[in-house]
Amino acid sequence: MKNTDKKKGRELQIFKFYEVSDDKLVRKKRDCPRCGKGVFMAEHSDRSTCGKCGFTEFVHKTKTKKG
Numbered sequence: 001m002k003n004t005d006k007k008k009g010r011e012l013q014i015f016k017f018y019e020v021s022d023d024k025l026v027r028k029k030r031d032c033p034r035c036g037k038g039v040f041m042a043e044h045s046d047r048s049t050c051g052k053c054g055f056t057e058f059v060h061k062t063k064t065k066k067g
Contacts, residue, residue: 032050
């Protein structure tokens with residue numbers, strides 16, 4: 001089995017979600033707490049969003065004062 005897309009010859013996107021380390025499968029992205037395992041959340045600069053149900057978690061960044 002090739003790990004390429006049929007149309008453009010590029011790598012399949014699903015291989016970006018998993019990593020193998022020490023003979024174990026590790027998920028790179030978070031799972032949606034509403035939908036359960038297998039549904040990943042998109043990572044934006046200020047939030048994580050589920051593409052299936054629309055669940056969103058915002059990241060609180062602390063502002064540092066200069067001076």
